[in-house]
Amino acid sequence: MSFKSSGNSGAFAWFYQRITGIFLFVILLLHFTIMHFTGTGEITYENIVGRLSDPYWKMLDLSFVVFALYHGLNGIWMAIQDYVRSEGWRAVIYTILVLVGVFLFFLAAVTLIPFGLK
Amino acid sequence: MSLYMSPKYKEQVLDRKRWFEWDYKWFWGSFAWVLHRLSGWALVFYLLLHIWVIHHLSRGPAAFDQVMQAVGTPLFKVLEIGLWGVIVYHAFNGMRVIIVDFWHGSKYQKQLFFIVLFLFVVLWVGGGIIMALHMIH
Numbered sequence A: 001m002s003f004k005s006s007g008n009s010g011a012f013a014w015f016y017q018r019i020t021g022i023f024l025f026v027i028l029l030l031h032f033t034i035m036h037f038t039g040t041g042e043i044t045y046e047n048i049v050g051r052l053s054d055p056y057w058k059m060l061d062l063s064f065v066v067f068a069l070y071h072g073l074n075g076i077w078m079a080i081q082d083y084v085r086s087e088g089w090r091a092v093i094y095t096i097l098v099l100v101g102v103f104l105f106f107l108a109a110v111t112l113i114p115f116g117l118k
Numbered sequence B: 001m002s003l004y005m006s007p008k009y010k011e012q013v014l015d016r017k018r019w020f021e022w023d024y025k026w027f028w029g030s031f032a033w034v035l036h037r038l039s040g041w042a043l044v045f046y047l048l049l050h051i052w053v054i055h056h057l058s059r060g061p062a063a064f065d066q067v068m069q070a071v072g073t074p075l076f077k078v079l080e081i082g083l084w085g086v087i088v089y090h091a092f093n094g095m096r097v098i099i100v101d102f103w104h105g106s107k108y109q110k111q112l113f114f115i116v117l118f119l120f121v122v123l124w125v126g127g128g129i130i131m132a133l134h135m136i137h
């Protein structure tokens, strides 16, 4: 069987869902462990801001946000394609997902970036 | 895309029963998949809420303390233990999906699912106990 790629086959989404999944596996379990199990990360303003002043934590947290938003919203998009057939509704939903992603990335970025730089 | 669809393909793939139809025939793989989809959606809604809550950091310590107090009630603490279960299931079943897709794991997909269920129970209960103890102290 020979295929011609339509350029929109979903193979990209499928592949990156798995790549981001592997990254999230490591970072999400680490994140939860630090926050809830080891007692190293009591959730106070001082503690968090102290960590965020370290550029490595900052970069890690920013990439965490990007990967999680991409993986989550892309996952919703893959499921939507299973259930919604109409092109019009797909376009509406896709636009909403992109806007939600951009808005939350913005919210996270303005929160994470300034600490330690002021 | 113009693919020829044999009547058999049409019958087995396009007209197959869906998991939300009452006479759908369940098997282990479909059970694993439905749970994965539901847990994925739950995690997305949690993530949206989480970013919203944490962004209060940028409004200073007072605003942050206030929002943390609102989500620090016993109800939220119990929900957090539930969240841990959802995370563990999605994370380990997600790794199972990846193993099945990339490393010929389909031969062992069912055994892998039992391993996922085992890890899920152990880690959820273990983590849940630690979280419950933190809650009491």
Ligand code: HEM
Residues within 6 Å of the ligand: A017, A018, A021, A022, A024, A025, A026, A028, A029, A068, A069, A071, A072, A073, A074, A075, A076, A078, A079, B036, B037, B039, B040, B041, B043, B044, B047, B087, B090, B091, B092, B093, B094, B095, B097, B098
């Ligand atoms: C902890 C590590 C994680 C791993 C290993 C992982 C893995 C995966 C994989 C492999 C898929 C594709 C399933 C398929 O194509 O059948 C998937 C789907 C999905 N994931 Fe994750 N994931 C993780 C974390 C997350 C997080 C944090 C979120 C939420 C922000 C999330 C939300 C979703 C959603 C909504 C789907 C789509 C479900 C579907 O279409 O059936 N995942 N995940």
